[in-house]
Amino acid sequence: MPIYEFECPKGTxxxxxxxxxxxxxxxxxxxxxxxxxxxxxSFELKGGGWFADGYASRRPSGKSSDSR
Ligand SMILES: [Zn+2]
Structure with missing residues (x-):
């Protein structure tokens, strides 16, 4: 089940x-x-983690082959 945020008219x-x-x-x-x-x-945690992981795994391989 997903976690949601609810805001009442008082701003809580x-x-x-x-x-x-x-x-x-x-x-x-x-x-x-x-x-x-x-x-x-929750959107930032899910999207950021997924995006950062995919980005990080691609970057080192390209850089190491370039430096050699
Ligand atoms: Zn309230």
């Missing part, structure tokens, strides 16, 4: 593991409806 952000497609939860602090927001953190 709650991270919660919910089923995919969950649009909103009730905020634990004020019990109001907190719609889902895009979590930038």
């Amino acid at each position: 952000v709650t991270e919660r593991w919910v089923a995919m497609g969950t649009e909103s939860i009730s905020c634990p602090c004020c019990q109001k409806k907190a719609p889902k927001i895009i979590s930038r953190f």
Whole structure:
């Protein structure tokens, strides 16, 4: 299950593991409806790690053959 962030009208952000497609939860602090927001953190971790790994594995091989 993915982790999503929800922000209530008061601005409190709650991270919660919910089923995919969950649009909103009730905020634990004020019990109001907190719609889902895009979590930038989890996107950067997944995309950055995947991208950096692919990039790093290509670069050294090209550089070493060039220096010789
Ligand atoms: Zn709240």
